Amino acid sequence: MTAHSTSADWLDEVTWNEDGLVAAIAQDASSGRVLMMAWMNRESLQLTVAEGRAVYWSRSRKALWRKGESSGNVQQLRDIALDCDGDTVLLQVQQIGGIACHTGRESCFYRGLDDGHWHSREAVIKDPTALYGDT
């Protein structure tokens, strides 16, 4: 995956929603595990490709969110794909540190439905206070 062109036509082909965002799914390029789903605005998608690492848009903080900027758990971009209606991108990433979730787990999708209840299925690899500090 490269983006040598100076044209931003590829950004214009994205179907931005009413908030100017596109859904972004991150999948571990090696294991195939789906790690998380977040959002990107035009700038963050452009930066993701330009910098070769996942840069999301934090809807709560209304700010660019360079994944791993606090924890070090950067998502290095291996590939990016766009879906048929253009409103979702799929990133293939190498997840540095093996932890994508802010809870300290590999994937954000750690709760499974069993017997009518969501149950945590995977252990915390690293305590969030160790990831982000306790301040």
Add this chain to the structure above:
Amino acid sequence: MTAHSTSADWLDEVTWNEDGLVAAIAQDASSGRVLMMAWMNRESLQLTVAEGRAVYWSRSRKALWRKGESSGNVQQLRDIALDCDGDTVLLQVQQIGGIACHTGRESCFYRGLDDGHWHSREAVIKDPTALYGDT
């Protein structure tokens, strides 16, 4: 994955967005391929689990969308997981017919970014007119 409980507590644990929807990612349970991303309302998520097949909410048609009802390409549910902030579910599915995309391809994520342009990377398996008819 089972949901024998008559309680709907598990539905209450989902973080529904302002439109009452949750994002739903479908992943092929065998290959790990991410097939599509769509949306579910409370009823469609409940039906997905109750019927053991993916039932989405069509935002354009404002109607339940039993995946495969026209094409036969049903997504049989193998597992379902909820992410850390509760606003996205990840379905593990068996994709009947091997085609998830309305364009007749396996996955909706068939366009990759190369040299600054989105390029189709996979061929149509079955012509959409054969999937849905040409009316």
